[in-house]
Amino acid sequence: MNKRLLLGDEAIALGAIHAGLSGVYAYPGTPSTEITEFIQGNPLAKERGIHSRWSTNEKTAMEAALGMSFMGKRALVCMKHVGLNVCADPFVNSGMTGVNGGVVVLVADDPSMHSSQDEQDSRFYGKFAMIPTFEPSNQQEAYDMMAVAFEYSEQQKLPVLMRVTTRMAHSRAVVECVDVPRQQNDLNYNAVAANWVLLPANARKRNDIVTAQQAQLEEDAANSTYNIYVEGQDKSLGILASGIGFNYVNECFPGGSPYPILKISQYPLPKKLVRRLMDECQQVLIVEEGQPFVEDIVRGVADLKNIRGKLDGTLPRTGELTPDAVKQALNQILNPKSQNLNQNGFAPCEDVVPRPPALCQGCGHRDVYAALNEVLKEYDNPRVFGDIGCYTLGFLPPFRAIHSCVDMGASITMAKGAADAGQWPAVAIIGDSTFTHSGMTGLLDAINENANITVIISDNLTTGMTGGQDSAGTNKFEAICRGLGLSDEHLKVVVPLPKNMPEITQIIRDEINYKGTSVIIPRRECMQTLQRHLKQKKAQK
Numbered sequence: 423m424n425k426r427l428l429l430g431d432e433a434i435a436l437g438a439i440h441a442g443l444s445g446v447y448a449y450p451g452t453p454s455t456e457i458t459e460f461i462q463g464n465p466l467a468k469e470r471g472i473h474s475r476w477s478t479n480e481k482t483a484m485e486a487a488l489g490m491s492f493m494g495k496r497a498l499v500c501m502k503h504v505g506l507n508v509c510a511d512p513f514v515n516s517g518m519t520g521v522n523g524g525v526v527v528l529v530a531d532d533p534s535m536h537s538s539q540d541e542q543d544s545r546f547y548g549k550f551a552m553i554p555t556f557e558p559s560n561q562q563e564a565y566d567m568m569a570v571a572f573e574y575s576e577q578q579k580l581p582v583l584m585r586v587t588t589r590m591a592h593s594r595a596v597v598e599c600v601d602v603p604r605q606q607n608d609l610n611y612n613a614v615a616a617n618w619v620l621l622p623a624n625a626r627k628r629n630d631i632v633t634a635q636q637a638q639l640e641e642d643a644a645n646s647t648y649n650i651y652v653e654g655q656d657k658s659l660g661i662l663a664s665g666i667g668f669n670y671v672n673e674c675f676p677g678g679s680p681y682p683i684l685k686i687s688q689y690p691l692p693k694k695l696v697r698r699l700m701d702e703c704q705q706v707l708i709v710e711e712g713q714p715f716v717e718d719i720v721r722g723v724a725d726l727k728n729i730r731g732k733l734d735g736t737l738p739r740t741g742e743l744t745p746d747a748v749k750q751a752l753n754q755i756l757n758p759k760s761q762n763l764n765q766n767g768f769a770p771c772e773d774v775v776p777r778p779p780a781l782c783q784g785c786g787h788r789d790v791y792a793a794l795n796e797v798l799k800e801y802d803n804p805r806v807f808g809d810i811g812c813y814t815l816g817f818l819p820p821f822r823a824i825h826s827c828v829d830m831g832a833s834i835t836m837a838k839g840a841a842d843a844g845q846w847p848a849v850a851i852i853g854d855s856t857f858t859h860s861g862m863t864g865l866l867d868a869i870n871e872n873a874n875i876t877v878i879i880s881d882n883l884t885t886g887m888t889g890g891q892d893s894a895g896t897n898k899f900e901a902i903c904r905g906l907g908l909s910d911e912h913l914k915v916v917v918p919l920p921k922n923m924p925e926i927t928q929i930i931r932d933e934i935n936y937k938g939t940s941v942i943i944p945r946r947e948c949m950q951t952l953q954r955h956l957k958q959k960k961a962q963k
Contacts, residue, residue: 428597430590431456433561434528437568439466440603444495444523445473447483449859450888451502452537453591454530458500459891470606476885478894479830479859480505484512487525491581492618494610495523496572503531503542508830508860510547516581517551518620518628522613524572525581530591533712534742537887539810539829541740543712548583548689552632554639555583555689556648557665561595563648563687569604574642578635587711589742590666636690644692651695654682659755660703662686662696664716666743667709673745674752691719705730707751711743730755779815786946787813789918790880791821793926794849797934804847805840809833809861811853812886812948824851831860837875838868847934851878855885858895862902865941869907872938876930879941880918882948890951903941912940919946 428436435457438446448458461467462474473490477483480501487497499509506513506529513527529547532538548555556571558564564586571582616624643649654660661679663671664686671683684699686692699706700720708717708731717731730736736751737743781788790813798804808814808824809832816823826836837850852861857879868875879899885891895902903913912933916926926944933940947955 424601425596425598427594428561428565429456429592429594430558430561430564430586431530431592432460433565433595433597434568434584434586435460435464436597436599437565438498438526438572439464439470439472440600441569441572442496442604442606443467443472443498443572444606445487445490446498446500447473447477447487448500449477449480449483449505450855450885450891451480451505451530452888453532453588454500454502454505454528455888455891456591457498457528459889466603476892476894480509481512484509484516484527487527488512488516488519488521491521491523491525492613493523494612495607496525497523498526498528500528501530502538503529503544504538504540504829505529506544506547507542513547513581514551515620517553517632518625519618520579520628520632521575521581522579522610523607524575526568526571526575526584527581528584528586531585531587531712533587536588539827541712543715544583544585545689545712545715548585549715551583552636553580553583554578554643555585557585557687557689558590558648559665559668559685559687561590561593561597564590565597565599567648567687570648578639580632580635585665587666587742589711640690640692643688643690644694646688646692648685648687649692649695650685651698652679652683652685654680656680657682657703658705660684660699660706661709662699662706662716662720663709664711666711667748670743670745670748671709674749686716691716693719693723696720696723700728704728705755707731707736707755709737709743709748709751714739778818780818781812781815782949784949785812786882786918786944786948787816787880788821789920789923789926789946790851790878790944791816791823793918793923793930794851794878795821795823796923797927797930798847798849800931801847801934803845804849805837805845806849806851807833807836807840809850809852809856810887811856812882813851813853813880816851829860830856831864834861834864834868834875834877837877838864838871838873841874846874848875849878849934850875851880853886854879854881854883854895854899855893857899858893858902862906865903865908865939866906868939874937875939876933876936877939877941878930879943881943881945882951883945884948884951886948886950890948890954899943908939908941912936912938913943914941915943915945917946918944
C-alpha cells in the first residue's frame with residue numbers, strides 16, 4: 423500500500439481508476455467537479471485511455487455511462503445534487519434495465535447551498551429508484567468504496583448511487599492506496615436485450631425482479647463492513663450516525679464513545695441493526711448530513727418519544743452539519759439544565775471578513791449587464807430572466823439586472839412564458855455552457871412560436887463558474903441557432919468591451935423592438951482562462 427494526501431473528490435477518482443474504470447461521464451458542478459478533473463490529469467488514466475471528456479449535461483452523461491455498461495465496461499457518472507434532477511429519467515430507469523459492466527453514480531450534495539439552489543438529499547433518489555446507496559464517512563472509505571461499489575453493482579446487476587457532501591468532497595486526508603490497480607473489464611456481449619428494451623411487457627418483469635431484490639439488498643447492508651455497531655457501556659443514549667456524521671460524532675468523543683453507536687454507510691437502511699440500537703438504548707440521537715432521511719424511516723418503525731434529531735430541533739434542520747452542532751445536541755440531551763450548550767464545542771471565529779461573490783474585474787458579463795441596463799431604462803417594467811452561471815451575480819449590486827434564476831436553462835423558457843402572458847420586454851440571459859446543457863430546447867420552443875423574446879447567450883468560451891472546463895458548444899452557437907430555425911437577420915454577435923458600448927446598446931434596442939425571437943451573442947473569453955492561456959503561452963516560449 424502507498425499513502426497519498428487527497429481531497430475526498432480525488433480519493434473517489436483514484437479509487438475508481440484503481441477499480442478498473444473505463445470511462446467517467448460528468449458535467450461540471452461544485453462540489454463534484456474535481457473528480458473528473460483528477461481523472462483527466464491522472465497518468466494511469468491517460469495510459470489506459472479512460473474516457474474523461476465532459477458531457478453536455480448530466481442526462482447525456484448517465485446515458486453514455488449506460489452505453490459503456492451495456493458493453494461490459496465499468497463507468498462512473500459524476501454530478502452535483504441538482505444534476506441528479508436533470509438525469510432523473512435515465513437514472514431511475516437504470517434500476518429497471520440493470521447493468522452489465524458496473525455503474526457508480528456519484529452525487530455530491532451541497533448542504534448550506536454554498537453554490538446551489540437547494541439542499542436536496544440524494545439518498546431519497548436511491549430509495550426511490552430501488553438501488554443500493556453508499557455514503558462514505560471519510561476519505562479512506564471514499565477510496566475503498568469505489569472498488570466495493572463496482573463489484574456490488576456487477577454482482578447485483580444494478581447501478582450503485584454513492585452520495586458525498588461538500589465537506590467530504592473538499593477536505594483532505596491521508597489515504598492508503600493499492601499498489602496494483604485492477605485491470606479494466608474486457609468488452610463483452612452479455613447484456614440481455616429484453617432487460618434493456620423497456621417495453622411495458624419487459625419492464626413489468628424487471629420491476630418484479632428489482633422489487634424482489636430489496637430484501638437481499640437490506641440484508642447485505644446489515645452485514646456490510648461499512649455498517650458498524652460499536653458497543654457502548656452506557657445505554658442511556660444510543661447514536662445512529664450516517665456518512666460524515668460518524669466522523670463528527672467521533673470528534674465529540676476523542677477517547678471513545680461511552681454510548682453505543684450505529685454507523686450507517688450503506689443503504690437500504692438495515693432495520694435489523696436499527697431495531698437493536700432502539701431496543702438496547704433509552705433514547706437515540708440520529709446524526710446525518712442533509713435532510714432527515716434516516717430519521718424519517720426510523721420514526722416509521724420506532725417509539726417516537728425516544729428519537730432525537732432534526733425533526734425535533736435537537737439538530738438544525740437546515741445548513742451543513744458540523745462537529746459543533748453535534749456537540750450542542752449531545753449537551754442538550756445529556757445536560758438539559760446547562761445554560762451553555764456549547765461548553766464543549768468550538769469557539770466561533772469572529773475574525774473572518776465576509777467576502778461576498780462578485781463578477782471578476784474585466785469580465786465580459788459586466789459589459790453585457792451595463793449595456794442591458796442602459797437600454798432597459800427606456801422601457802416600462804422590463805423583465806430579465808437569468809440562469810445558472812457566473813452571470814447570476816448580475817442580480818447583486820451594482821447591476822441588479824436579473825429577476826429570476828430557477829434551474830439550468832429556465833431563462834429562455836421563463837421568458838417565453840412571460841411573453842405568452844403579455845410581458846414586454848422579456849429578455850433571457852444564459853451562458854454558453856448552460857445554453858448547450860439545457861437551453862437549446864427552450865429556444866426551439868420560442869422559435870417555433872416566434873415568441874416575442876430577446877435571448878442573450880453570454881459566451882465566455884468556457885464553463886466559468888466551476889473553474890474553466892471546456893464548454894460543449896464553443897464556436898458552434900451561431901450554427902446551433904440557425905439549425906433551430908432562427909433567421910440570420912436576428913442573430914447578432916458582439917464583443918462586450920466598453921469601446922463597443924454604442925454598438926451593443928443599439929443592437930439590444932433593435933432586437934427588443936423586433937416582435938419575435940432574436941438572439942444576441944456577446945463573446946469574449948473569461949478573464950480567468952485568458953490569464954491561464956497567456957501564462958501557458960509565455961511558459962512555452
